[in-house]
Amino acid sequence: MPRRHAKPGVQPVYRTKPLQPHLEDSYAARAKKGQSTVCPDCKAVFQAGRWQWLPEPPAAHHERCPACRRIHDSLPAGYVKLEGAFFEQHREEVLALVRNLEQKEKAEHPLQRLMTIAEDEGGLLVTTTDSHLARSIGEALRHAYHGELEIHYNPDDNLVRVHWKR
Template identity: 55%
Template sequence: MKTRFTGFEPVRRDRLVQEARHDTYKAKHKLPEPTVCPRCGAVFHDGRWQWLVKPAQAHEAMCPACHRIHDVFPAGYVTVRGPFFKDHREELLHLAKNEETRAKAEHPLKRIMQIEDQDDGVLITTTDIHLARGIGEAMHHAYQGELEYHYNEQENLLRVVWER
């Protein structure tokens, strides 16, 4: 005996379509090559942003990092606080800036947006979640202390708290 289906099929959880992560600052389409950012001079070449000499006849488009900086919309927040910070402020900020310099040399989209003093420490905002994580890990590696991560997948946002 054959069974007839009336348009209903059982739900298979292993075949559900995963929603793509929505990132406003990612290009919706492939940029023409070469494209240069008019603000920072980064060049989009071979499918990624790089530090190259500006090619002749290049298209212009703002890179995602400059776009975030313009909109004041960070992807990463690093909070540094505690009594250790008050005594070693300059060392810790120097470490954060060195981490940015190291990361930005190879990845132009990894930048510190702002360093803002707070009552009990400092808040460093970044254009990239990986840079925020790298700054937190560098501080933890150099000075130990407590390191916490809070990742919001829906907003592609990372909050890092380092305290000692």
């Protein structure tokens, strides 16, 4: 049976290969059911099954949210690499788009935050607490400035690597 070569980051599923069990994210919400939980670092509240920006309820349980745990452990869920001649010429404009997108996403989803923005081998490396934010940043850059976008998922580690170049 001839095998087709998939693009990098794409995992083909063959009928001869059994499905792998879904691995739980060790940073997923572990708050107690029926009890409001407040993150002591960022003050986000876990209520109704998700983290939200709400006033702190009285007698709430205190536990770090998954985003603050990732920041504390320095273990990002997303990496976004920005590089290229266009990026170097428009660095501040591109970074403003990244920061504005993070503020917009964080307002609705407290777990979607930037961790670091650091120089990295001919470009910039942005790390995020959530894989969805990393992907959103890449797609926003492609939409606004075009360029080349590659997105690679690692389902075993709940990790995404995004590479944008122009």
